[in-house]
Amino acid sequence: MTMTSRRELDSRFALARFRDGDGVSLGLVAGDRIRPVGPAELGADGLNAFLADAFAGWERLAALVDADGPWRPLADVTLTAPVEPRQVLQTGANYRQHVIELVAAGLTQNTDRTPEEARAFAADMMDERAANGEPYFFIGLPACVVGDDEPLVLPSYSEVHDWELELAVVIGREAFRVSREEALDHVAGYTIVNDVTTRDLVFRKDMKEIGTDWYRAKNAPGFLPTGPFLVPSGLIDPSDVRVTLELNGETKQDSSSNDLLFDVPALVSAASQTMPLLPGDLLLTGSPAGNGQHWKRFLRDGDEMRGAISGLGAQIVRCVAEVRS
Numbered sequence: 001m002t003m004t005s006r007r008e009l010d011s012r013f014a015l016a017r018f019r020d021g022d023g024v025s026l027g028l029v030a031g032d033r034i035r036p037v038g039p040a041e042l043g044a045d046g047l048n049a050f051l052a053d054a055f056a057g058w059e060r061l062a063a064l065v066d067a068d069g070p071w072r073p074l075a076d077v078t079l080t081a082p083v084e085p086r087q088v089l090q091t092g093a094n095y096r097q098h099v100i101e102l103v104a105a106g107l108t109q110n111t112d113r114t115p116e117e118a119r120a121f122a123a124d125m126m127d128e129r130a131a132n133g134e135p136y137f138f139i140g141l142p143a144c145v146v147g148d149d150e151p152l153v154l155p156s157y158s159e160v161h162d163w164e165l166e167l168a169v170v171i172g173r174e175a176f177r178v179s180r181e182e183a184l185d186h187v188a189g190y191t192i193v194n195d196v197t198t199r200d201l202v203f204r205k206d207m208k209e210i211g212t213d214w215y216r217a218k219n220a221p222g223f224l225p226t227g228p229f230l231v232p233s234g235l236i237d238p239s240d241v242r243v244t245l246e247l248n249g250e251t252k253q254d255s256s257s258n259d260l261l262f263d264v265p266a267l268v269s270a271a272s273q274t275m276p277l278l279p280g281d282l283l284l285t286g287s288p289a290g291n292g293q294h295w296k297r298f299l300r301d302g303d304e305m306r307g308a309i310s311g312l313g314a315q316i317v318r319c320v321a322e323v324r325s
Contacts, residue, residue: 009030009032009229009231009313010310010311010313011229011232011236011311011312011313012030012062012065013061013062013065013232013235014029014082014189014229014231014232014313015027015028015029015037015047015061015082015189015229016029016034016079016082016227016228016229017047017080017083017084017147018034018078018079018080019077019078019080019149020036024080026038028041028061028064028065029074032073032074032075033071033072033073033074034071034072034073034074035064035069035070035071035072036070037064041060041061041064042057042061043057043060044057047083047084047280048084048278048279048280049279051171051172051189051279051280052172053173054173054189054233054279055172058232058234078148078149079147079148080146080147080227081145081147081227082147082227082228082230083145083170083226083227083280084280085142085145085280085281086142086280086281087142087275087278087281087282088139088140088141088142088144088145088224088281088282089139089271089277089281089282089283089284090137090138090139090140090195090214090284091136091262091267091283091284091285092136092137092138092286093136093261093286094135094136094261094262094267094285094286095255095259095260095286095287095288095289096123096126096130096259096260097255097259097288097289098286098287098289098290099126100122100123100126101122101289103118103122103125104119104121104122129261130261130262133261134262134270135262135266135271137270138212138214139214140195140218140223144221144222145193145224145226145282146221146222146224146226147225147226147227147228148227148228148315150222151222151318151319152196152299152317152318152320153221153320153321154300154301154319154320154321155198155322156321156322158198158200158201160198160199160200160292160293160298161196161198161199161298161299162197162198162199162291162292162298162299163194163245163247163252163291163292163299163305163307164195164196165192165193165194165195165243165245165253165287165288165307165309166192166193166194166195166243166284166286166287167190167192167238167241167243167285167309167312168191168193168282168285169238169264169267169268169282169283169284169285170187170188170190170230170281170282171186171268171277171278171279171280171281172187172189172233173185173186173188173279174186174276174277174278175271175272175276175277176272176276176277178268178272179269180266180269181265182269183264183265183266183267183268183269184264184265186272187264187268188230188280189230189231189233190230190231190236190309190311191226191227191229191230191231191282191312192226192227192307192309192312192313193224193226193282193284194224194225194307194315195218195223195224195284195287196218196220196222196223196224196225196299197217197218198216198217199217199292199293201216201217202217224282225315226282227315228313228315229312229313231312235311238257238263238264238285239257239263240256240257240258241256241309241310241311241312242254242255242256242308242309242310243255243256243257243288243308243309244307244308244309245290245306245307246306247303247304247305248303249306252290252291252292252295253287253288253291254288254290255288255289257285260285260286264285267285271283299319300319300321301319301321303318303319304317304318304319305317305319
C-alpha cells in the first residue's frame with residue numbers, strides 16, 4: 001500500500017509517522033515537507049501522551065510550521081499509519097443515503113412495493129432512526145491498522161473483499177460517559193481509514209440466529225489502511241467533508257459527511273457510554289454509498305484505490321492476491 005507520502009498535504013499542518021532506519025519516528029508535515037519531532041517539540045513522551053493534551057500540543061507544533069529546522073522533502077520518507085490506537089470502534093449503517101439504498105433494495109426484492117415506494121419507506125425509517133435511534137458500533141483489531149509500507153493482501157478464502165472509505169476520529173483526552181456537548185473536547189484530530197470487509201463472511205451460515213461475524217469479515221491483516229496524516233481537529237469541520245474513493249481511476253464513492261445519521265459528537269458521546277475512549281483510539285464514522293456490493297465489483301489483484309477526504313489528503317492502496325504455498 002502506497003499512500004500520500006508522495007503528495008502534498010491539503011491542510012496547514014499535520015502529524016505523520018515515518019520509517020526511520022529500523023524504527024518509526026513522528027514527523028510534523030507542512031505542505032510537501034516533513035521534520036522529525038520528539039519529546040521536546042511535542043511536550044510529551046510519545047504520540048498518545050501528546051494526544052491526551054492535544055489542544056496545547058497543536059499550538060506548540062503550529063509555531064514550528066514556519067520555523068527553520070531539519071525539514072526534508074515529504075517525498076523522501078516512507079509514511080506508515082499516523083496513529084497507534086489501543087482500541088478501534090467502527091460505526092455501521094450511518095450514512096442516510098447508503099442505508100436507504102440497502103433497505104430499499106431488500107424491500108423491492110421481498111415485497112410488493114415499487115422502487116419509489118420502497119425508497120420512501122426506507123427514508124422514513126432512517127429519519128425516525130436519526131431522531132430516536134442510537135448508533136451501531138462494533139470493534140476492530142488495532143493490529144489491522146497499517147500504513148504505506150504494506151500492500152493490501154486479499155485473502156484467498158474469498159473473492160468478495162470490499163472497500164469502505166471512512167472519516168476516522170482520533171481521540172485526544174480520555175472520554176468516558178461524556179455528553180454530546182462535551183464530545184468534541186475529546187477529539188484530537190481526524191484521519192482516513194479504508195474499512196475493508198469480506199462480504200461473504202459478514203453473516204454466519206452455520207447458525208443464522210447468531211447474526212453477524214464482524215471478527216472474520218473485517219479483521220484480516222492490513223484490513224484497516226489508515227492515514228497518511230493525522231490532522232488537528234481545529235482544521236477540519238467533520239460535519240461537511242467530502243469523502244471519495246476511486247477504483248483504478250473510476251469514482252465509486254462520492255458523498256459528504258453531512259449525510260451522517262449520527263454526527264461526530266453523537267458518535268463520541270454514545271461510544272463513551274460503555275467503555276472509556278483512550279488517547280489515540282480510532283472511531284470510524286461509517287462509509288457512504290458506493291461500496292463494491294453496490295457495484296457488484298469487488299477487489300482484485302492489481303487494483304488500486306485512491307481514497308480522499310477534504311483536508312486530510314489522500315491514500316493510495318494497492319491490492320495483491322494472497323500467495324499460498
